[in-house]
Amino acid sequence: MNFFKRIFISYTFTISVSVWLIMFLLFCLVTISLKYIPLQKTDAVIVLTGGKDHRIQAGVKLLELKWADRLFISGVNQDVKVQDILGSKEQDLYNLIHLGYMAQNTHTNALEINQWTQDHNVKSIILVTSFYHMPRSLLEMKGIKSNIKIIPHSIFPKDFNESTEWLHTKYAWHLFIEYHKFIATFVKNLIKG
16 A cells, blocks of 8 residues: 555544544534523423433423423333323323324334324424434434424433533433434435435
């Protein structure tokens, strides 16, 4: 291999890694900045299941605080019923909560949400999911050409620190994985047009 070819490969590799790192840091900053989007009253609260960060409890709380008139939980296990989620809470809430059993992943969450919003004439939603999962969830909703207005409500763990300390925790790993899933979803949407 001649000298110029080695230089070209070395520069190409360095530039590629630099672009990847810059884009990852931008992804992290955007993901964390979603925390500061103010809530607005909407037609429905939508919760994506998964994770261990109290997404469903957050969705129920938003419903109780009247940020929306109903709650839809997407990707629920077939054995789960509204009573299992609410427990002994007010009976008035039971009729305001709808469960979706179809979704198995983020893409099918988007499809299930789109269908439910159409069936119930919902034009605006508060979308509840983990902070690291929010960018891809929004991208999946955009990818299915959903016309509903979405207010993101990211769930951050109580011990999440907004300083750079999170770079040395499991949250950095979650963001690292989600970054690559986000890129894959972006490319998929680009190919689909």
